[in-house]
Amino acid sequence: VISKTENPRIKLPVKTADGTFIANYSEKGLAGLQFPEDKASREPDETEKSSAKVQGWHRLTVSAVEQTLAGKATRKLPPLDLDSGTDFQRQVWSALQKIEAGKTRSYLEIAKLIGNPRAVRAVGGACGANPIPVLIPCHRVLAANHKIGGFSGGLDWKRTLLAREGVKLR
DNA sequence: CCACGGTGGTAGA
DNA sequence: TCTACCACCGTGG
Secondary structure (H helix, E strand, O other): OOOOOOOOOEEEEEEEOOEEEEEEEOOOOEEEEEOOOOOOOOOOOHHHHOOHHHHHHHHHHHHHHHHHHOOOOOOOOOOEOOOOOOHHHHHHHHHHOOOOOOOOEEHHHHHHHOOOOOOHHHHHHHHHOOOOOOOOOHHHEEEHHHEOOOOOOOHHHHHHHHHHOOOOOO
């Protein structure tokens, strides 16, 4: 029996003034980003094991995270591995990437953009399943009438990110 | 403010 | 398959 293909992930720390995020990489690119956890729960230190390719990606990740946390537009992203998502989720995530820093869209607007205007609630679900928050800017999706809506990483993060981009909430 | 109905996608059983 | 969730949205108290 042929064993299922292993899907090795390399985890690297993204140290910022707001805490240490954890990026994880597949062979295709950045596949996940976790918000800082409360305690200094074992930061990955496999830096020396990662290939030059991954280290290059990681440099792009670090600067992109820093820029987004500062409320600025990101210049360049590493390749993103979004294979974990369904077709619907990838459509939503793709639409999210087109929202510029400082701008917002509603869940309904995203649903319309992907040609499925009644799938409003499902759009919320896809945002919650976003494996790369901050860089795939799901925090820029608000409920109708500029209400905050939800955020899987905690509403404090969503408010912080939006405030740094100069977005006002209702 | 709250309740509710109409919705579509997902995961799990 | 069926079903129970849901980061929604409008309407109506």
